[in-house]
């Protein structure tokens with residue numbers, strides 16, 4: 001049986017009550033026949049709103065981050081248990097924007113993935129090299145290091161995660177990795193997972209970085225690209241629905 005692809009929207013710090021309402025209603029109406037899994041990762045204050053709007057639909061709910069701590073004096077943090085109360089199925093961890101602007105390290109990202117898994121939330125673990133790292137020929141070394149940290153901490157349940165390969169130079173820039181460039185890294189990650197678990201084929205490895213309605217089909221046709229983590233294009237229902245359609249084909 002072929003694995004279902006996963007299309008996850010990452011709204012980042014965008015949205016408001018009115019715009020979210022229109023977007024989610026359009027998605028729920030337009031994705032009735034989706035042949036892939038679909039999620040939207042929304043800002044924490046809107047989890048309750050989107051949970052209510054998606055009621056009864058196949059649209060899954062995701063968070064954009066999760067604390068590595070279970071509870072306690074950690075001002076500003078949101079725990080996996082809290083996310084669970086709002087029906088959250090996925091939590092992005094280690095997005096490059098959090099690594100870059102919030103100093104998140106490989107070790108912290110691995111702990112966040114562990115905290116999510118402990119509460120039955122699937123972490124979408126983001127990894128990817130910067131432009132400088134790619135140009136220095138360090139792509140393989142960087143993505144392997146980021147992946148290894150997550151495998152090290154989550155060894156026995158590593159097949160339960162989702163991986164998102166997001167080359168930093170492709171995020172929000174309109175400069176997409178070619179299908180071949182992305183496939184090359186995805187294959188490498190699959191191999192690394194296979195060394196850690198006999199169930200590496202189960203793991204959805206998503207591509208992220210300027211994926212849009214026009215380029216989704218060619219990226220998703222690659223053997224190791226099992227879906228997408230979509231930023232900008234997930235804010236427009238028509239574009240996001242076209243990507244969902246491409247992943248359903």
Ligand SMILES: O=C[C@H](O)COP(=O)(O)O
Nearest residue numbers: 010171172209210231232
């Ligand atoms: O999480 C999503 C990625 O950062 C991709 O964002 P983008 O589709 O706007 O390039």
